[in-house]
Amino acid sequence: MCGIVGYIGPKNAQNILVEGLRKLEYRGYDSAGIAVIQQGKLAVERTKGPLAALEEKLVTHPLTGMIGMGHTRWATHGKPSDENSHPHMDAEHQFAVVHNGIIENYIELKEELLAKGYSFTSETDTEVIAQLLKDMYDGDLVSTVRKVIQRLEGAYALAITSEREPDKLVAVRLASPLIIGLGKEENFIASDIPAILEHTRDVYVLEDGEMAILTPDTVELSTLDGKTIQKEILHVTWDAVTAEKGGYEHFMLKEIHEQPKAIRDTLAGRIKEGLIDLTQDLSFTEADLKKFDRVHFIACGTAYHAGLIGKSVIERLVRIPVEVDVASEYRYRDPIITPSTLVVVVSQSGETADTLAALRAAKKAGAKTLGITNVVGSSVSREADEVLMTWAGPEIAVASTKAYTSQLVAIYLLGLYMARILGTRTEEVLKKSTEALIQLSEQVEGQLIEAKTDAIQSLAKEIAKHEDLFFIGRGLDYAVVMEGSLKLKEISYIHSEAYAAGELKHGTLALIEEGIPVIALATQHAVIEKTISNIIEVKARGAHVLGFGLEGDRELKKSVDRVITIPDTLPLFTPILSVIPLQLLAYYTSVARGINVDKPRNLAKSVTVE
Numbered sequence: 001m002c003g004i005v006g007y008i009g010p011k012n013a014q015n016i017l018v019e020g021l022r023k024l025e026y027r028g029y030d031s032a033g034i035a036v037i038q039q040g041k042l043a044v045e046r047t048k049g050p051l052a053a054l055e056e057k058l059v060t061h062p063l064t065g066m067i068g069m070g071h072t073r074w075a076t077h078g079k080p081s082d083e084n085s086h087p088h089m090d091a092e093h094q095f096a097v098v099h100n101g102i103i104e105n106y107i108e109l110k111e112e113l114l115a116k117g118y119s120f121t122s123e124t125d126t127e128v129i130a131q132l133l134k135d136m137y138d139g140d141l142v143s144t145v146r147k148v149i150q151r152l153e154g155a156y157a158l159a160i161t162s163e164r165e166p167d168k169l170v171a172v173r174l175a176s177p178l179i180i181g182l183g184k185e186e187n188f189i190a191s192d193i194p195a196i197l198e199h200t201r202d203v204y205v206l207e208d209g210e211m212a213i214l215t216p217d218t219v220e221l222s223t224l225d226g227k228t229i230q231k232e233i234l235h236v237t238w239d240a241v242t243a244e245k246g247g248y249e250h251f252m253l254k255e256i257h258e259q260p261k262a263i264r265d266t267l268a269g270r271i272k273e274g275l276i277d278l279t280q281d282l283s284f285t286e287a288d289l290k291k292f293d294r295v296h297f298i299a300c301g302t303a304y305h306a307g308l309i310g311k312s313v314i315e316r317l318v319r320i321p322v323e324v325d326v327a328s329e330y331r332y333r334d335p336i337i338t339p340s341t342l343v344v345v346v347s348q349s350g351e352t353a354d355t356l357a358a359l360r361a362a363k364k365a366g367a368k369t370l371g372i373t374n375v376v377g378s379s380v381s382r383e384a385d386e387v388l389m390t391w392a393g394p395e396i397a398v399a400s401t402k403a404y405t406s407q408l409v410a411i412y413l414l415g416l417y418m419a420r421i422l423g424t425r426t427e428e429v430l431k432k433s434t435e436a437l438i439q440l441s442e443q444v445e446g447q448l449i450e451a452k453t454d455a456i457q458s459l460a461k462e463i464a465k466h467e468d469l470f471f472i473g474r475g476l477d478y479a480v481v482m483e484g485s486l487k488l489k490e491i492s493y494i495h496s497e498a499y500a501a502g503e504l505k506h507g508t509l510a511l512i513e514e515g516i517p518v519i520a521l522a523t524q525h526a527v528i529e530k531t532i533s534n535i536i537e538v539k540a541r542g543a544h545v546l547g548f549g550l551e552g553d554r555e556l557k558k559s560v561d562r563v564i565t566i567p568d569t570l571p572l573f574t575p576i577l578s579v580i581p582l583q584l585l586a587y588y589t590s591v592a593r594g595i596n597v598d599k600p601r602n603l604a605k606s607v608t609v610e
Contacts, residue, residue, distance in 0.1 A: 002100040008169050011186065021072050032073070036065035041093075071086035100177075171189045209224050259401065263441040292340055313415040318415060341366075388410050409576070468511075474531050484586070519546045548581055550568045
């Protein structure tokens with residue numbers, strides 16, 4: 001996600017900030033900027049585009065000073081532009097802030113400030129923080145920051161400085177990573193360790209609800225309400241490459257572990273009074289939604305598998321028929337599209353060529369279009385009539401993980417919102433569903449503990465010895481095993497196929513031979529007995545069956561050779577939980593086979609050709 005660097009000490013801040021931002025480029029970004037206190041005044045340079053564009057600006061307009069902060073932005077609120085780039089300042093340029101995360105109540109705060117006569121120059125939620133600092137300043141920067149924080153709802157990591165008090169930097173963390181680097185007569189702020197590794201290996205890792213006040217010689221740590229805290233210094237022993245991956249061996253593993261945060265971020269600001277509220281994202285009225293008599297999901301690869309889940313979500317919650325198409329096939333099958341068709345295109349990058357072509361064809365045919373994408377300012381976000389953003393942050397590994405789970409969350413949000421507006425589900429059901437949705441991030445975290453991953457790693461070592469295997473499941477489980485099979489084949493190069501379990505007897509059983517692995521997903525209560533019957537069929541023909549089922553399910557254990565359990569939730573939401581062990585299985589199998597996990601052969605992250 002976005003990158004933060006801060007410096008206070010005896011050296012030229014500009015050089016340290018730019019170099020630190022360069023070490024964070026791997027995180028992905030669309031603009032960059034720095035703020036420095038120069039001769040007692042705040043000076044800012046920022047620009048849309050790569051860090052090199054900022055450096056060009058700084059050649060002709062260098063910033064000189066010994067305290068400052070920098071930022072590389074991954075757009076959330078507001079398209080990539082110079083005006084939306086960080087750092088942001090108040091109208092009088094006395095306070096500057098850089099921010100990772102989302103301020104959920106920024107619209108209400110902005111309206112309050114506009115009523116007071118404040119003017120805004122950006123579309124971001126971050127500028128609200130700078131304006132609040134000016135509005136609430138009480139003569140003490142730290143005290144003011146604490147008061148401003150009380151007004152903010154959401155998730156954030158902040159670095160703040162002010163020409164009013166040019167001898168300090170303030171850092172705040174709430175649900176977004178932030179560290180403090182400790183040097184000799186100098187100190188640092190960063191969103192990730194690589195930014196400061198060249199200068200120090202001693203850091204404090206801030207936890208949620210903690211803040212730091214930095215001067216060149218001191219770092220004071222406290223809670224948000226002002227209670228002083230003591231913290232152990234972490235001495236970093238990683239090399240620079242490992243540090244970029246947060247200590248993980250590969251970006252894919254790091255991104256698997258980032259999924260709880262990606263889920264929380266995609267939900268942020270979209271739940272009010274226990275119900276889904278997308279009025280800030282979508283302009284659909286009740287009349288608009290009533291016009292739709294069918295929905296088409298269009299996507300490629302992993303996003304297509306998210307669309308398969310979307311079919312069940314919309315049909316079950318909204319009771320509208322849904323079709324799902326591979327984008328490369330959509331235009332050529334002469335689909336039935338009318339003004340009453342809602343076409344939902346799903347693309348992580350927002351630049352997938354086949355998906356874009358299908359989007360344009362649907363619009364030309366008169367359909368209403370909705371884009372689900374992870375990149376603000378992408379072609380999908382610009383061209384679709386409506387856009388529902390996912391907030392997974394940049395995904396470096398070619399094999400998609402956190403983008404997929406964020407797409408599922410966005411689809412659940414859409415389905416629950418439509419059901420609420422159209423009245424196809426009771427408020428009681430919708431609130432119960434929303435509660436289950438909120439719990440998913442914590443349940444995913446529980447699946448990523450070492451004991452769970454060790455068990456999957458052990459399975460992967462056995463899987464890695466084979467050249468062929470099969471995945472089976474029914475209903476939503478079938479859609480998930482398609483994704484699990486894709487993950488395995490694309491990064492381990494093992495031939496893998498996913499089948500609807502009930503179709504085995506119609507040909508696939510001929511491929512089952514002694515010892516072949518079959519991975520069976522069985523989480524859907526309505527069909528679990530049928531799935532177990534299918535497991536018994538392949539067991540009878542010599543398959544070695546690895547079962548993935550719900551905690552407390554004793555029947556599945558009796559029918560498989562080994563079992564991995566996932567937390568129980570509402571049946572509609574199990575795909576987010578059941579895909580986690582399948583992602584880990586693919587990852588550890590690839591590692592066991594000695595393959596480049598993050599960059600599998602012949603594949604690219606964003607497919608921009610048909």
